[in-house]
Amino acid sequence: MNHEGTDMENGVMIVDDNEHIRQSVQMICEFEELNLVCAASGEECLEHLQAGFRGVILMDIMMPEMDGWQTIREIVERGLYSGNLILMLTGMGQPDSRMDGLQEYVTDYLTKPFGPDQLVDALKYYLKLVQA
C-alpha cells in the first residue's frame, strides 16, 4: 500500500496491477500536484476506501484475483462508493459482460494507452465533479 499524500479526500487513486502504469500516473499527478493513492490490487483499493479515501478512482479492469468489476461490486456492497467517482481503464475500449448492473457506478472510461493531457484533463474535470 502506498499512501502518496496525506489528503485522503479529493484525491486520485490508481488501481492497477502494472507497476509502470501506477508509476506513470503517479509521475504525471506529481507534475500536476494532484494527490494520488496507488493500489496494486482490488483488495488494496478497498483498504484505502475503508481507511477513508474519497475522490476519483482510476480502476483497471484486468487484474489478477479480484478484477475491476469485482472490486466495484465489493465497493458498492460494503457501502464505500459514496463520495467517489470511478473511471475505468480499459484496453479494449469496449465494455464487457462482467459489468452487468455495475455500469451505473462507472462515470467514464479511459482507454489505454492514454496521453498525459488526456489523463490530466479527465482527472481535473472529475475531481471538480466529485468535490461538488
Next chain:
Amino acid sequence: MSIKTNKIANATLSAALVIVICLTITTELVLKQVRTEETQEAAEVQDHALKLFWKLYRAKGTSWSVQGRDLMMGSYRASGNQEVPDRVRAITGSTASVFLDDTRVATNVFYPGGRRALGTRMPATIYHSVVVKGKPFRGESLVLGEKFLCAYEPIRDRHGNVIGALAVGERAGNYLAAYRRTALRIRAINAVLTCIFILCAFLLLAERKRAQDGTQKQLDFLQVIIDAIPAPIFYKDAAGIYLGFNKVYEEYIGLTREQMLGKSVFDLWSRDAAEIFHTMDQQLFTAPGVQTYETSAVRHSDGTRHSVIMNKATFHNPNGSLGGLVGVMLDITERKKAEEETRNAYRKLADILEFLPDPTFVVDQEHRVIAWNLAIEELTGVGKEQILGNGNYAYAVPFYGVRRKMLIDLLEDPPEAQESWYAGITSNGKTLSAEACLGLHRGERYLWSAASPLYDLQGNLVGGIQTVRDVTEVRLAEQERHRLEMQLKHSNMIESLLTQLSHDLRTPLTPLFALLPMVRRHVQDPKLERMVAMCEDSVQQIQGLTVKALDLVRLSGAQAVPDLGPVPLAGIARVSLHGCAAQFEQRGVTCLNEIDPQLAVFGQPEQLALLFDNLLSNAARYAAEHGYVRIRANLGEETVTVAVHDDGLGLEPVHCELIFREFFKVDAARHDTKTQGLGLPICRTIVMNHQGRIWAESPGLNQGTTIFFTLKAAKA
C-alpha cells in the same frame, strides 16, 4: 364283412329251404309208395275176402232176391244170418257185412258192447256209387266211427238189379300201421330237420340282421366321420350320379341332401362348371386312380365363385368293378387371395427396390444376383440384363474390377475373416457395413455399403441384400468442412492471439504514451527532443497497429456479421467526415459529401462508421494537396453504390486489387509511419459482412482513385 355274412346267410337259407323241400317231397313220395303198396296189399286181402264171401253165398243158392223184407240167396236167408260173415272173418280176419239196399242186414261188425251192428247204414257216397250206379267201391270208409279199408260190390237179382251189396273191410289201422309209424317217424325226422333248418335259418337271419345293423352302424359312423371333416366331400357312382356328401359339402353348395342325391353334375352346377367336372370325371373313370386339379368354377352357397383344388379318387366294388369316385374339395380362395396379395406385395417391393435412390442388389442363397436396381445400374454402368442370374462374385467386378467377396458374401463369416476383406467393417445385429474408396466408371468414388441376410418365414437363410451409397460428396464435404474447421480454429487462434496481443500491448504502451510527451516537454537538447519525438512516433505507429489489427480481427470474427438495419448513409458519412476533419484541414483537402440525405442502406452503424472512417482517412491522406475528396452514392434497383473519389496519388492497375490485402502498401506509402496497411482490408471486411462488394478504380498514377462499394438499399 357284412356282405360276406349276407352271402352266407342267403346261401344257407336257400340250401336249407331246398333240402327241406326235397326231403319233404322224397319222404312224401316214399310214404305215398308205401301207402300205395299197403293199400294194394289191403285191397288184395279184401278181394280175397270178397271172393270168399261170394263163394260162400253161392254155395247157398244161385241167385239173390228180396223176399219180403229179407234178402235171400236162393233159399238161404241172408238177412239176419251171420253164418257167412262169421265164416269170412274166421278165414280171412276181415269184417264182412251184407246190405239190403243201404241197410246192414248181416255182419260181423260189433258195437263196442258186443252187439252186432245190424241195421246201420251204408255211407251215402258209397251207396250212391255201389247201389245206385252199380259200381264196386274200394276205399276208406267209416264204420261205427272207425276208419276201415273197405271193398263193396253190388248184389244183383237175377234181373241184374242191384238190391244190396257185399262189403268186406279191414280196420285201416291194421293195414297202415307200419305206414303210419314209418310216416310218423319220417315226418318226425322231417320236422326235426325242418326245425333245425328253421333254427339255422333263423340264426342266420338274426346274424344277417345283426350284420346289417352293424353295416348300417358302420355306414352311420362313416357318415359321422366324413361329416366331421371340415372339407366338402362327395361321392358318386360310376355313372357320375351323386351318392352322398358330408354336411360341409351341403353347406358349401347350399343344397340339401335330398336335393342332391341321385343327381348329376349337370343338375347341380352351372353349365361351365358341370362341363369341367363331367370331363374330369370321365377322364378319371377312363384311367382310374387319383386325380387332382384346380378350378375357379365352383359356386359357393353365398353366390360367390370360389377357387378349389379337387382331389378325386376312384373306388371299386367288391367284385372289382369300378364303383365310382370320391372327391374332396379344398377351398383355396383365401389362399389364392393371399397369394395374389403376396404377389402384389412382392411387385410393390420389387418396384420400391427398383426405384430406391440407393444402389441396391439382392442375391439368392447361391449368391446369384436376383435384383439389381436402377440406381446401381447408374452407379456401376452395368445393366440388370448383364448381371441378373450371375453368381461367382460377378457383382464385384463393376466395383473392384475382379471377382471377389463383397459385404454380402461375408454375412456368415467370422469377424476376423470380415476384417480381412474390409478394414473398419462394423456390424449391427446381422447387418454389416463398411466403406471403401473405389475407382468406378464415373471415377474415384467413396462408397458406403450395408448388407443384411434375408430369411424366409421359417427363418432359413435365403439370400442377402446389399445397399451401396455413394458418399463421395459427403466425404468431400466432410474433408472440406474439416479443412474449414481447421482454418477456423487457426483463425480463431490468430484472432484470440491478436486480440490478446493488441490488448496486452496497450498496457506497456500506456507508460510510453503517458510519459514520452512529458519527457519531450522537459528536454532542452534538440537532438534529445528529436529522439524522443521519434520514440513518440513509433509508439503512435504501434498504437495504430494495435487498434487497426484489433478492428480487423473483430470484424473478421464469428460474431462479426451484424444485425442489419436501415442506416441513413449521408449521416454516417458526415460523422466520419467530421472525425477526419483535422486530416483534411492539415492538407487543405476539400471533402464533398454528395450523398442524397434520403438514401438509406441496410447496415450496422458502427461498422459503416468505421468503413467511412477508414475510407475518408485514406482519401484525406492520398488526395492531392489542396485537392478534393468527393463522396457520391447511386441508388440502383436493390443496392446503393457508394464512390469515394480523391484526385491524388492514383493507382497502377495491378494495385487495384492488392490494396485490399492486409499490410499492402503502395510504394508511396511504404514509409508512411502513420499507416498500417490495414485500413482497406478493414473496409473490405466490413463490406463483405454486409454482403456487398468493394473495388478500386484508377485511371493511373497521379490521376486519382475511386473506391466503390455496394450496400443493400433500404428506405430512409
